[in-house]
Amino acid sequence: MRAILIDDEKPALAQIEWLLERDGRLEVAAKFTSAREGMKYLESHKAEIVFLDIEMPGLNGLEAAEHIWRIDPEIRIVYITAYSEYAIEAFDLNALDYLLKPVHPERFKRTVTRIIEDLSRIRIKMEQPVPPQATTFKRLALHDGGMSDTSLKHLRALRTLKAQELFAYFIHYKDQWISKDQLLETLWPGGIYEKTTVLLHTSVYQIRKLLKEWNVNAAIEYALDSYRLASDSLIIDKELFERESAELTVQSEARREAVARALSLYAGDYLEEHDYDWAVSHRTELRQKYVRLASNLADYEAATGREKDALDRLTALHAQELYSDEICLRIMKLLAGMRDYEAAIAYYDKFEQLLREDLNADPDSTLARYAEHLAKDSVKDSANARRGR
Structure with a gap:
């Protein structure tokens, strides 16, 4: 500019x-x-x-x-x-x-x-932002311009939980071929082959019907005993998040905007309302990336004169990561940088009480030593203020 x-x-x-x-x-x-x-x-x-x-x-x-x-x-x-x-x-x-x-x-x-x-x-x-047509953070849902956002578990087109899970699995591997055997082993493990094959075919039919009814430009394709969800235009929140957060550092205003967009997509953990074993590892990876991005954005905001924004971001993150010593330390250092030693010490005391009541544990030794250091600085600061008066 x-x-x-x-x-x-x-x-x-x-x-x-x-x-x-x-x-x-x-x-x-x-x-x-x-x-x-x-x-x-x-x-x-x-x-x-x-x-x-x-x-x-x-x-x-x-x-x-x-x-x-x-x-x-x-x-x-x-x-x-x-x-x-x-x-x-x-x-x-x-x-x-x-x-x-x-x-x-x-x-x-x-x-x-x-x-x-x-x-x-x-x-x-x-700008005219294009909203995701499929969301996977927190719950699986489809979003269509003329229809209200509705969770897939309430859509009649997918009459069974397994059909919903299969659709989530296709979205997870969008545009990738998945063998029939992998689908059966993942969604119907230990089942009778002939019976689970029928269930697979029925579920695929329901998904195809759903895509047609919702006018979604996507298709379930079949070739060489494998399936895939193919689409050039189906927008998925997870894909947008991963694209915007490919670079974890925040060193410019352009990156700040991109990271803020990525964080706004994260409405909750990946498919957290669905009990899908195959989603657990990816859920953890995305969660770790979200925490890292939010922390890095807070650091950038603090360094560019937006300490209040950084503090709000970190406290909101700590509310989700209740027992994180690292986030607690970041918040205390930010408050200390704002010379609000009393607030920093009070925040530590509250965190220490939470750990003892919930986990019967003490804060990390590094965090405890920093709290002691801040208490001394607070005493010095008060003494200097009295001498100044």
């Missing part, structure tokens, strides 16, 4: 340019010492954000903003001012944010984060 800088003071221009280069999330497309030069540039060049000084000779920043929005109504403006009273007027003119001179690096970092979030929301809103 491109930014232009407008300030009649060259040292102020140089500082904003240096802060942007240091942050690395926005590109400086151009810089100007007059509002008219900047406006002329925008008439023939695209930029997403303008850092605009308010107090300039001739056409000041507040007046220039009106002209800039006529050129590009979607552009975002951040005012720069040495006088805080301008801030109220700036927000009356729908500025995204304002910065007081001299600009503090941490305050600037929060402003850039706000810019990225605002532009990302607009972009996501403009």
Whole structure:
């Protein structure tokens, strides 16, 4: 995303340019010492954000903003001012944010984060997301544009639990050939061959009927004594999750958006409401990836000035992974970084009590030592505060 800088003071221009280069999330497309030069540039060049000084000779920043929005109504403006009273007027003119001179690096970092979030929301809103047609997180279900989301166990087309399980198995191995023997051994183990073969054929018929009734562009194909669910257009939440989460690291805003999309798909553990033995190992793998992704995203949010978002994400994750020492330690370190030692210690005490009551166990020794260290820091911080008063 491109930014232009407008300030009649060259040292102020140089500082904003240096802060942007240091942050690395926005590109400086151009810089100007007059509002008219900047406006002329925008008439023939695209930029997403303008850092605009308010107090300039001739056409000041507040007046220039009106002209800039006529050129590009979607552009975002951040005012720069040495006088805080301008801030109220700036927000009356729908500025995204304002910065007081001299600009503090941490305050600037929060402003850039706000810019990225605002532009990302607009972009996501403009996109037309394609919802999954089949969901496997938490429960197996089909979703069709004109029909309400309904669990497959309530669909008349699949009259037996085994037919539902067979459909889940086909989805699990979508586009892969599965031998007839593998299907029989997995879904009807130990059964009489002739009888289980009839059950397989009946279940396949029910699935084909379901796909036709729901107008799903997919087919159960048969060749060389093997079956497969073939489809180029059937969208499955598990596939989307695995595609978006192929890379576990989060080091950019683009990755942050992709990971957030992936996490939003995870409505629950893979087929957790179905007692399918063959799904257990994959369920565990996906769960581990989900925890890792959420943790990495929280780390990125904390590092880019969104400590509250990171804290909310980690506490929600800890509610699912109740006995995780590692997540507890992450939360405590985040609270300590926010200098909220009391909250960090209180969180540890609550976690320690949970482990003792539920598991008759103590927290990890590393976690316990960190809690002791925080308690000492809290005492020092309180003492320094009293001396300051």
